[in-house]
Amino acid sequence: MAWRNDERVWGTPMRVLHWAIALGVIGLLAVGWWMQDLPNGPRKIDIYKLHKSIGLTVLALMSLRIALRLVDRRRPAAPAMPAWQRRAARASHGLMYLLLLAMPLSGWLYNSASNFPLKWFELFRVPALSGRDETLKAISGAVHEYAAIALAAIVALHVAAALKHHFGDRDGVLRAMLPFASARPAPRAAAEPTKEQDP
């Protein structure tokens, strides 16, 4: 098990966080757009509560991910990647980090400005970030709505790029992030010359 990122794989903690957050975010985007059109009633309230609790969990996991990224170096880009692709990957990853913070924070702010109570999975109360405030409610609601569209678009591009790396370039970029990726040793020939290769 690789704890830290290296040339071959992302470390296990980064991989676990990547897939847990990806799963949560895809679910939250789908449920977020669906839940608003549900008829009012206890079922709608329960689904909103679940959306908020999972959203707060994503915020906690993102804080952990940022802390890890500060102490562990980034995996180097595949050597064959042209400079524009490296820059595009860096920019899109940075933008995703920003949106993955903006989404839960704007949701939390929207909930606070609407003066709704907030509990994490019915286990404990989460403090409000503000009192009732109509202007703040409108701004945070708009941020939540438009940042969701931007996030969905950039995730779609990100997934397309990952699949292109895997099936087109076959450069191991996706394998290095897969849940069961292992830090396989380099092929022997690459690591040390064999007898047959010796001059």
Ligand code: HEM
């Ligand atoms: C990564 C985290 C999150 C994602 C991806 C996400 C996604 C979404 C999406 C796509 C919608 C529907 C679009 C719209 O805003 O009108 C939505 C609505 C909503 N979200 Fe989130 N959300 C997240 C976190 C949160 C959190 C942490 C809270 C509150 C603590 C929250 C509260 C709400 C509420 C109250 C609505 C309904 C807004 C309305 O009825 O107008 N969300 N969310």
Ligand code: HEM
């Ligand atoms: C909501 C869904 C997703 C989000 C928000 C997301 C976000 C991210 C972010 C922010 C990174 C940069 C790594 C870091 O510095 O932490 C990353 C890396 C990566 N993601 Fe995703 N991801 C999602 C889904 C996916 C899916 C479905 C795939 C595969 C089809 C995928 C494949 C990868 C790969 C291969 C990398 C490593 C890229 C590299 O080494 O430069 N991701 N992802």
